[in-house]
Amino acid sequence: MKTTVLEKKNVLDEALKKIQKPGIKEILQVQQAIIRGTHEFMFEKNLVQMMPLMLSPITDPLNHSVVDASIEYANQKWSLMKSMIFHKQLAVSNPELAAIYIVSPNVRLELADRQETGRHLFEFTQVDFEFNNKNKEFVMGFMEELINYLFSYLNRQIPEILIKLRGQLLPEYEKLAVYRTEELEQEYGDDAEIKKSLDCKEPFWLLNHKREFYDREDPSKPGTYLNYDIIWPLGFGEGLSGAEREYDYKQILKRMEETGTDKTVFKNYLSAAKSGLLVPSAGAGFGVERMTRFICQLKDIDEATVFSRKPFSELIF
Ligand code: AMP
Ligand code: MG
Numbered sequence: 001m002k003t004t005v006l007e008k009k010n011v012l013d014e015a016l017k018k019i020q021k022p023g024i025k026e027i028l029q030v031q032q033a034i035i036r037g038t039h040e041f042m043f044e045k046n047l048v049q050m051m052p053l054m055l056s057p058i059t060d061p062l063n064h065s066v067v068d069a070s071i072e073y074a075n076q077k078w079s080l081m082k083s084m085i086f087h088k089q090l091a092v093s094n095p096e097l098a099a100i101y102i103v104s105p106n107v108r109l110e111l112a113d114r115q116e117t118g119r120h121l122f123e124f125t126q127v128d129f130e131f132n133n134k135n136k137e138f139v140m141g142f143m144e145e146l147i148n149y150l151f152s153y154l155n156r157q158i159p160e161i162l163i164k165l166r167g168q169l170l171p172e173y174e175k176l177a178v179y180r181t182e183e184l185e186q187e188y189g190d191d192a193e194i195k196k197s198l199d200c201k202e203p204f205w206l207l208n209h210k211r212e213f214y215d216r217e218d219p220s221k222p223g224t225y226l227n228y229d230i231i232w233p234l235g236f237g238e239g240l241s242g243a244e245r246e247y248d249y250k251q252i253l254k255r256m257e258e259t260g261t262d263k264t265v266f267k268n269y270l271s272a273a274k275s276g277l278l279v280p281s282a283g284a285g286f287g288v289e290r291m292t293r294f295i296c297q298l299k300d301i302d303e304a305t306v307f308s309r310k311p312f313s314e315l316i317f
Helices: 005-009 009-019 026-042 087-089 136-157 157-167 180-187 192-198 249-259 267-274 288-294
Strands: 046-050 071-075 075-079 099-106 123-132 177-180 204-208 226-233 237-244 281-287
Touching: 005 046, 026 099, 026 123, 026 136, 026 157, 026 288, 075 180, 087 099, 087 123, 087 281, 123 136, 123 180, 123 288, 136 157, 136 180, 136 226, 136 281, 136 288, 177 180, 180 192, 192 226, 192 237, 237 267, 237 288, 281 288
Parallel strands: 046 099, 177 204
Antiparallel strands: 071 075, 099 123, 123 281, 204 226, 226 237, 237 281
């Protein structure tokens, strides 16, 4: 007789225990306040909200392998959205939509090696934003302002919950320290990003990651990239990620070749680039559950969910 998932691991008990875990309400209230504060900040800054998409013929190729998640529909292959990077990039080509944001569900079927990182889920929510004709410096300023706005919003809205969960209110940060990957790799070797995060008490910038083709290469310093991440301290790791984007057709082709991206999948995106439809833009995004984890100082990001989304686990809901 075939054993069901239920009999094998008593997964129902585990799921129910998780739903009823003491403190889950307060964690969700922190997350709710992050979203409420984000909407207010974006509204004050005049960003227009787009609704998220869940399916697309193209999605973020990512910088690491995940299990492919796609379905057939109307004689086409549709991928579950890993991020809305390309939709953001195209949308801001309309000057009316020069500043946009999306609260976007991302499905990334992470492999088993990411099960115990404490910062990966296979499904999460990203607050994703993009600006027409803005540069790295502008978006970095915007991201620092966003974090300080959210932290002070949470301090005002839910002080008792913060004290209960983390023992104190959230700090306000001055300008964050700035590092480059090549610098940290010299000092720390492999896994420099997470080692530096473990060493730091405040979030910091990490610039110049060699990754997906759409992050713009610095024309004044080829081989380096105009991207910028904020790394949470105390070992919590990457929190926010952004970049100026490639928009020049030839440059996109070159970067696709370098990164081994399948050009056939991107043929329509490439023809859009060739016809000059892509405009200079820059943006960023942050994982809502990762910010919740950092604020609540949770050991594992999965503690910020009511229904587990731990990579590579057997789940029934
Ligand atoms: P990325 O486009 O890969 O930089 O992802 C954007 C943001 O989403 C990251 O900075 C993280 O905060 C968050 N994020 C990325 N992957 C995951 C994941 N597997 N689980 C939870 N959050 C994630
Ligand atoms: Mg990233």
